[in-house]
Amino acid sequence: MATAFGLDKQALTIIPVSGPLNGRVTPPGSKSITNRALLLAALAKGTSRLTGALKSLDTKLMAGALRAMGVTVDEPDDTTFIVTSSGRLNPPAEPLFLGNAGTAMRFLSAAVTLVDGAVVVDGDAHMRKRPIGPLVEALRSLGIDATDANGYPPVTVQGNGTFGSGRVEIDGGLSSQYVSALLMAAAFGNGPIEVALTGSEIGARGYVDLTIAAMRAFGAEVEQLDAASWRVQSTGYTATDFVIEPDASAATYLWAAEALTGGNIDLGVPSDAFTQPDAKAREVIAMFPNLPAVIDGSQMQDAIPTIAVLAAFNNTPVRFVGIANLRVKECDRVNAVATELSRIRPGLGTEEGDDLIVASDPSLAGQTLPTRIETYADHRIAMSFALAGLKIHGITILDPGCVAKTYPAYWEMMQGLGVKLVD
Ligand SMILES: O=C(O)C1=C[C@@H](OP(=O)(O)O)[C@@H](O)[C@H](O)C1
Numbered sequence: 172m173a174t175a176f177g178l179d180k181q182a183l184t185i186i187p188v189s190g191p192l193n194g195r196v197t198p199p200g201s202k203s204i205t206n207r208a209l210l211l212a213a214l215a216k217g218t219s220r221l222t223g224a225l226k227s228l229d230t231k232l233m234a235g236a237l238r239a240m241g242v243t244v245d246e247p248d249d250t251t252f253i254v255t256s257s258g259r260l261n262p263p264a265e266p267l268f269l270g271n272a273g274t275a276m277r278f279l280s281a282a283v284t285l286v287d288g289a290v291v292v293d294g295d296a297h298m299r300k301r302p303i304g305p306l307v308e309a310l311r312s313l314g315i316d317a318t319d320a321n322g323y324p325p326v327t328v329q330g331n332g333t334f335g336s337g338r339v340e341i342d343g344g345l346s347s348q349y350v351s352a353l354l355m356a357a358a359f360g361n362g363p364i365e366v367a368l369t370g371s372e373i374g375a376r377g378y379v380d381l382t383i384a385a386m387r388a389f390g391a392e393v394e395q396l397d398a399a400s401w402r403v404q405s406t407g408y409t410a411t412d413f414v415i416e417p418d419a420s421a422a423t424y425l426w427a428a429e430a431l432t433g434g435n436i437d438l439g440v441p442s443d444a445f446t447q448p449d450a451k452a453r454e455v456i457a458m459f460p461n462l463p464a465v466i467d468g469s470q471m472q473d474a475i476p477t478i479a480v481l482a483a484f485n486n487t488p489v490r491f492v493g494i495a496n497l498r499v500k501e502c503d504r505v506n507a508v509a510t511e512l513s514r515i516r517p518g519l520g521t522e523e524g525d526d527l528i529v530a531s532d533p534s535l536a537g538q539t540l541p542t543r544i545e546t547y548a549d550h551r552i553a554m555s556f557a558l559a560g561l562k563i564h565g566i567t568i569l570d571p572g573c574v575a576k577t578y579p580a581y582w583e584m585m586q587g588l589g590v591k592l593v594d
């Protein structure tokens with residue numbers, strides 16, 4: 172298949188648009204749901220057909236890891252995976268390499284405990300800076316032989332085919348993915364497993380709801396005991412056909428492009444059809460150019476770079492709170508967004524503790540401010556700062572190919588809306 176436009180370029184300069192962006196765009200399938208469904212299908216005996224799926228680096232890495240453990244993953248078209256499994260994962264011949272795919276890294280670190288044998292789960296240099304210690308400790312508390320490198324990948328698990336039983340506590344403050352990882356593996360306990368949160372904080376809870384919905388679709392029995400604990404019965408999973416909704420985080424770029432240019436972009440799905448946490452960003456974005464003075468990003472974390480770039484054009488400054496765990500995503504996003512906004516215009520973005528303050532300056536629109544935006548191998552930095560280029564002359568996105576993590580057709584989509592990109 173030909174590489175999508177822009178992925179092999181060193182830099183892309185966005186030519187500002189003179190009018191509203193209008194058109195129809197189908198966002199790619201949800202990364203979060205695709206990687207959950209791939210794993211659950213791999214843990215179910217039989218054949219599952221996943222439609223509306225995302226085909227991107229993160230889902231390729233997940234599919235590749237499952238293939239390495241003996242699962243058949245066919246791809247009849249650009250949005251379908253057909254997963255056929257014995258219901259067991261075999262020991263892979265080599266360490267599993269998950270790049271910088273947080274979902275794949277975290278979900279598989281728990282799931283490979285179901286392998287009868289040793290498995291090393293690893294990622295790239297960025298992933299090796301993203302903490303995984305709380306998840307590994309939780310696995311150990313279940314009696315599983317699991318180790319990490321001082322709290323970071325690689326993770327080595329000596330599995331024995333089951334997931335223990337009883338109660339496991341997990342601190343989800345740094346990542347809700349730890350909680351999702353335990354919940355999905357817990358359907359293979361020797362008996363019911365209770366997963367309980369310690370600490371008052373958890374990354375966006377909506378991701379745990381997404382996990383439970385996917386588990387139930389694959390036949391699991393999950394009961395929420397209270398605000399901080401769940402009980403999972405040892406049912407395993409049942410193969411099924413599963414429809415994946417479009418990616419809400421990807422949709423935020425379209426909603427913001429619409430707001431910024433006064434346009435109308437039809438995503439082909441009603442906004443209330445999204446069950447992902449980032450769909451909450453829609454209402455906030457619709458308030459532009461009068462965004463609230465304080466925005467709590469805790470429940471829509473991946474949308475914060477999008478809203479922060481939009482905030483640069485807002486009528487009044489915006490403080491983003493509840494975003495401490497953006498520091499342990501693909502890059503330190505609090506720092507990256509502040510640094511790159513201030514590269515456009517000094518003082519536009521600042522950090523205060525873990526908060527991000529965007530000074531806001533509606534007069535930026537129409538100005539010429541030649542700026543080369545560092546993207547830190549982070550798809551969301553590239554995609555969100557491209558929005559600034561719709562209004563400011565001279566915005567160049569370095570390493571535009573990093574969008575391939577979740578939205579390989581991002582630049583083609585922009586061109587389809589009539590945006591000119593120059594390399
Ligand atoms: O469970 C998921 O699918 C995700 C959870 C979030 O991460 P954390 O739980 O690490 O905050 C989010 O940022 C990530 O893109 C996807």
Ligand SMILES: C=C(OP(=O)(O)O)C(=O)O
Nearest residue numbers: 271272273274473500501
């Ligand atoms: C944080 C993200 O990804 P992950 O944690 O799945 O690598 C993201 O897609 O913004």
